[in-house]
Amino acid sequence: MSTMAVEDVAVTQVNQGYWTRGRKTGVVLAALGVLAAVLFGTLATSQQARFVFSEDASGAAVEIGGTVGAIIFGLVATAVGVALLVGLPERWFGPLVAVGVFGFVLSFLCWQVSTAPAGQNFMPMVNIVRGTFILALPLIFGALAGVLCERSGIVNVAIEGQLLMGAFSGALFGTLSGNVWVGLVAAAVGGAFISLLLAVFSIRYLVDQVVMGIVLNLFAVGVTGFLYERLMQTDTAKYNQPPRFSNWEIPLLSDIPVLGPALFRSNIFLYLALILVFVIHVALFRTRWGLRTRSVGEHPTAADTLGVKVLRLRYRNVLLAGVVAGIGGASYTLALFTFTKNMIGGKGFIALAAMIFGRWSPTGALLAALFFGFADQLGTYLGAIDSVIPSQFLAMLPYLATILAVAGLVGKVRAPAADGKPYIKG
Structure with a gap:
C-alpha cells in the first residue's frame, strides 16, 4: 500500500x-x-x-x-x-x-x-418539587421492577400491566375491606400475578419475552377494564372508594427550605420508594444475592457451573419485581385517585425508559424518573399560568422528554449480556 x-x-x-x-x-x-x-x-x-x-x-x-x-x-x-x-x-x-x-x-x-399574567409571574418551588416527586413515584417503582428483572436476564416490558393491576387491586380490595393496608398488600399481589405469568411463560415455556410483556399489558388493560365496568362503574361506593394513606410529617427534616415540605410531609409511598432505591442498590452491588443476580443476567451458564440456581433465582426476582411495581400502582389509588380505566396511561413504558436512561442502576433509575416527573410537572405548571404554548404540546412534555433522553442523551449503553435470552439448563 x-x-x-x-x-x-x-x-x-x-x-x-x-x-x-x-x-x-x-x-x-x-x-x-x-x-x-x-x-x-x-x-x-x-x-x-x-x-x-x-x-x-x-x-x-x-x-x-x-x-x-x-x-x-x-x-x-x-x-x-x-x-x-x-x-x-x-x-x-x-x-x-x-x-x-x-x-x-x-x-x-x-x-x-x-x-405570565399579573399575579402569576412566579414559580412556587415547593409545589414544583413536590409535584415532581409525586408524578415520578410510579416511574421509580416501575423502573426498580425493571432493574430487578433485567439484571436477572428477563426483559420486563410488562411494567405497565403490573402497575395497572396493582392500582386496580389496591382500589378494589382496599374499598371492600375498608383497610388501606389490605389494599397495599392486594396491590403487591396484583403486580406479582402479572409477574408470575411473565416468569412462567418466559422461563418455563421460552416465549419471546418482549412479545409476552406486550400481551400481558393488553391482558391487564382488558381484565381491569372489564371489572371496572361491571363492578366499579355500577357501584362506586362499594367497589371504588378506597381509603387513603395520610401524609406523615418528619420533625426537623420537614422544616428544611423547599425540600422539607416537599419530601418530608408526604405519604408512605415516597418514603418507601426512596428506601427501596437504597436497599436494592446496596443489595445489588454489595451482597451475595446481588452478585448472583448480576452473574445470572450476564453469564447464566457460568453461574450455573458455580452452583447458582439460575431458573429459581430468575423466578424469585421477577416475582419480587411484580411486588414492587404493584405497590407503585397503589400509589395512584391509595394516595391520590379512584381507579379509572387504563389510568397508568403509558407510565410503565416511561419507567422502562427511565431504567435504560439510568443504565440499569437503581440510583440512575431514580434520577431518570425524577427528570421525567419534572417534565410532567412542568407541563402542569405551564397550563396553570395560561402559557401561550398549546395544551396539547404541554401534555406531550413527559413523552418528548423520554424520547430526547433515551435517543439523545443516553448514548451507547449495554444491557446485561443475557437480558432477554432464555436459559436452557444442560
Missing part, C-alpha cells in the same frame, strides 16, 4: 473517531443555547421572573428580569455545548450535560414566567 493510501486511511479513522458522544451532544446543546438566548430572550419581557421558595408568592424568592435571565441561561447552555465540543474527558460528560439542560430549562422558564 502506498504512503498516500496509508495517510488516507489514517485520516478516515481519525475523522470517524472525532464525533464522539460528547462532541455530538455539545453541538446540540450549543445550538439549543443559542436558540434559547435569541428566541426566548426576544419573547421574554422585562418583568421580573420570581422563583419562590414556598408554596405561594409570599415567601423568599430569587428574582431576575425575564429578558436578562433568558439570555444569560441560554448562554450558559451554549458555553456547556462549546466545552463538550472541545473534547473534555468523559468523566465530565454527565455533570456538564446536566448544567446545559438546566440552563436551557431556566432560560425557557424566564420567558414563560415573565410573560
Whole structure:
C-alpha cells in the first residue's frame, strides 16, 4: 500500500473517531443555547421572573428580569455545548450535560414566567418539587421492577400491566375491606400475578419475552377494564372508594427550605420508594444475592457451573419485581385517585425508559424518573399560568422528554449480556 493510501486511511479513522458522544451532544446543546438566548430572550419581557421558595408568592424568592435571565441561561447552555465540543474527558460528560439542560430549562422558564399574567409571574418551588416527586413515584417503582428483572436476564416490558393491576387491586380490595393496608398488600399481589405469568411463560415455556410483556399489558388493560365496568362503574361506593394513606410529617427534616415540605410531609409511598432505591442498590452491588443476580443476567451458564440456581433465582426476582411495581400502582389509588380505566396511561413504558436512561442502576433509575416527573410537572405548571404554548404540546412534555433522553442523551449503553435470552439448563 502506498504512503498516500496509508495517510488516507489514517485520516478516515481519525475523522470517524472525532464525533464522539460528547462532541455530538455539545453541538446540540450549543445550538439549543443559542436558540434559547435569541428566541426566548426576544419573547421574554422585562418583568421580573420570581422563583419562590414556598408554596405561594409570599415567601423568599430569587428574582431576575425575564429578558436578562433568558439570555444569560441560554448562554450558559451554549458555553456547556462549546466545552463538550472541545473534547473534555468523559468523566465530565454527565455533570456538564446536566448544567446545559438546566440552563436551557431556566432560560425557557424566564420567558414563560415573565410573560405570565399579573399575579402569576412566579414559580412556587415547593409545589414544583413536590409535584415532581409525586408524578415520578410510579416511574421509580416501575423502573426498580425493571432493574430487578433485567439484571436477572428477563426483559420486563410488562411494567405497565403490573402497575395497572396493582392500582386496580389496591382500589378494589382496599374499598371492600375498608383497610388501606389490605389494599397495599392486594396491590403487591396484583403486580406479582402479572409477574408470575411473565416468569412462567418466559422461563418455563421460552416465549419471546418482549412479545409476552406486550400481551400481558393488553391482558391487564382488558381484565381491569372489564371489572371496572361491571363492578366499579355500577357501584362506586362499594367497589371504588378506597381509603387513603395520610401524609406523615418528619420533625426537623420537614422544616428544611423547599425540600422539607416537599419530601418530608408526604405519604408512605415516597418514603418507601426512596428506601427501596437504597436497599436494592446496596443489595445489588454489595451482597451475595446481588452478585448472583448480576452473574445470572450476564453469564447464566457460568453461574450455573458455580452452583447458582439460575431458573429459581430468575423466578424469585421477577416475582419480587411484580411486588414492587404493584405497590407503585397503589400509589395512584391509595394516595391520590379512584381507579379509572387504563389510568397508568403509558407510565410503565416511561419507567422502562427511565431504567435504560439510568443504565440499569437503581440510583440512575431514580434520577431518570425524577427528570421525567419534572417534565410532567412542568407541563402542569405551564397550563396553570395560561402559557401561550398549546395544551396539547404541554401534555406531550413527559413523552418528548423520554424520547430526547433515551435517543439523545443516553448514548451507547449495554444491557446485561443475557437480558432477554432464555436459559436452557444442560
